[in-house]
Amino acid sequence: MKTTARNPYEPQSQGMARILIHKIHIGEYAPGDRLESIRSLAERYGVGRQVISSAFSLMSKQNYVYTVHGSGTYVNPRLKVGLYYRLGYFNNQLN
DSSP states (O other), X not given: OOOOSOOXXXXXXXXXXXXXXXXXXXXXXXXXXXXXXXXXXXXXXXXXXXXXXXXXXHHHHTTSEEEEXXXXXXXXXXXXXXXXXXXXXXXXXXX
């Protein structure tokens, strides 16, 4: 699955971080969930592994995820996501 239309001036890693953060906001990845491996995400989105690794780094700096060496990358369990973001999105669509 390729990514949708993106800004041609945006680095791929920022675009991937934006996509993954959006998935966290809509509740596809819940707080505390383990994200897929770098390899599987790279294959799914048709990008290099370094792009995903850089996206994880950007997300880590924003406190969306943390990495446990040898185990994987996890969504920060302190995030408030899911229904609240969906309601905000719904309200914005109505206005």
